[in-house]
Amino acid sequence: MKTNIGNCIETSGIASLIKTFHSIRWGIVCGNNHLNQLNPHLDISSCPLLMCTEPTEQKLSAVFVGVSSWGFGGTNVHLHCYGGVDEEIRLPPEPTPQELRPRLSYWPSGGGDLGSMSRPRRGFFIIGSWSGWTEPEPMEDEGDGCYGYTLVLGDTRWEQFQLLIDNSYSKVLHPQRYKAPKGTEVFGPTRQEEVMQDSTWFVDGRPNNTQIRAITASAGATAVATPEPLTFTNEDEGLPGQLYRIRLHIAGKWRTVTWAKAKEAPQGLLALKGPEAKYYVAGSWNNYRFEEMTAVSDGTYTCEVSLSSGPNRFQITRNGDWHQAIFPVSPNAGPTVEIEGPSDRKDRHWLVSATAGEKLKITFQRSIDASGSSKMKVLWEKL
Known part of the structure; x- marks a missing residue:
């Protein structure tokens, strides 16, 4: 604080x-202004600590x-704050088209x-979101x-x-970033608790x-730069049920991971060969521990909880999987609000007021059409 606006004292x-x-x-x-060199007597090499010298x-x-905060009179206060990015003032970044991403050799x-x-x-084994990160599966040795x-x-x-x-969680191979594209460098082996997901x-x-927008110039002495839109499509685009062949390539010390469509799936096939998805409720009444929902019919799941x-x-x-969270578009929402996800968790929840021990039945409905578009609804009733 002092490096940003000075000593505010009281x-x-x-x-x-x-x-x-x-x-x-x-x-x-915020970065620490004027921080050019750390005290050599500070040993922070073993601490999960980052001294920011610029906005991070x-x-x-x-x-x-x-x-x-430590007061002159001996009053010490510590607060824990929790919140999320306000996307109305800071829009999420647009993904860089794969054609423009730098590729490692x-x-x-x-x-x-x-x-x-x-x-x-x-x-080698593979583990991922399709199984809830719980069931590693062996990869086939294709030779070379x-x-x-x-x-x-x-x-x-x-x-x-x-x-x-070797199906070991202490030997995880991973990219160096979240949601990395194909063709990126392979890092590891690393212990799972160090990389998580x-x-x-x-x-x-x-x-x-x-x-x-690309800038093009008209011919002639009076050339005028004109912006023209360039559209990049996703070469991996596919409907649910599409097959992809994922490959780990090793040549000496060089490693990379690639994938490509294996073959087209029949129109309307909704991942019938894939594992059935499970849905979980996570709420403040039990510190957001997962409670599995029960499938009562095709696309309908229920769960009874104690509030x-x-x-x-x-x-x-x-x-x-918190990277596959389902939540309302607005915070503290009721059952009629539009729903987003599955996607990375955001600080938006459904809100129910209750007395201690009151029972609530939560119903989640999700239908998916042949194009992969889904319609979702969340309802609840007190028992």
């Missing part, structure tokens, strides 16, 4: 709190932030050698350093995945008609 606490609110709202951590984007759209002729920890004894797996696109029309060496490959079968006193908030997730 108002330091409230100034820090206001700064924190704005930081959460914009999703940006938060890793998640919703975060917890702590604020501390992969040398198919090889060179160098992988360390012993990176060489499998039992083979290539290992493959056939993925069936689910009803969300996208999937995320990581790779395991924040470094994944992302197979996106949704249509992408991203447009950018706590006061306002109760909840979301629904697909396959118990």
Whole structure:
């Protein structure tokens, strides 16, 4: 705080709190002005600590932030703040078209050698969003350093995945970023608790008609620059049930992951060969632990929960995965509000007021047509 606006003395606490609110709202951590060199007596190499010297984007759209204040009179206060990015003032970034993304080089002729920890004894395995990150499946050895797996696109029309060496969660292969495209470098092996699901490959079968404007000049002495829209389509676009062949390529020390459509699925096939999705309720009454919903009919799921006193908030997730959260478009919503997802979790919930111990039956309905478009509805009733 002092490096940004100076020493506020008596108002330091409230100034820090206001700064924190704005930081959460914009999703940006302010840098420390004039910080050029750390004290050499500070050993922070083993601490999960980042000294920001410039504005830094938060890793998640919703975060917890702590604020501390120590008064001259001996009054010490610490607050935990929770909130998310206000997308009305800071719109989410547009994805970069795959054609414009920088590609890392992969040398198919090889060179160098992988360390012993990176060489499998039992083979490579794949784990992903289609199974709720719970069921690793073996990849097939195609020879010449290539290992493959056939993925069936689910009803969300996208999937995320990581790779395991020898089916071990202590040997996770992953990209260096979240939702990485094909052709990116492979990192690891790394322990799962160090990467979690924040470094994944992302197979996106949704249509992408991203447009950018290219500047062209007219011929002649009076040339005028004219913007023309260029449209990039998604080469991986596919309906639910589309098959993709995922491949891990290894040549010496070089590794990369690619995928391509295996073959077209019959029109209207809604991932019939893929695992059946499960849905879970996560609410404030039990600190957002997952409670599995019961399928009562095709596309309809229910769950009975015990509420706590006061306002109760909840979301629904697909396959118990916070990267596949289902939530209303507005915060503290009722049952008539439009629904978004499955997508990365955002700080928007359904709200129900109750007394302690009151029972609530939550019903979730989701129907998917042949184009992969889904209609969702959330209802509830007190028992």
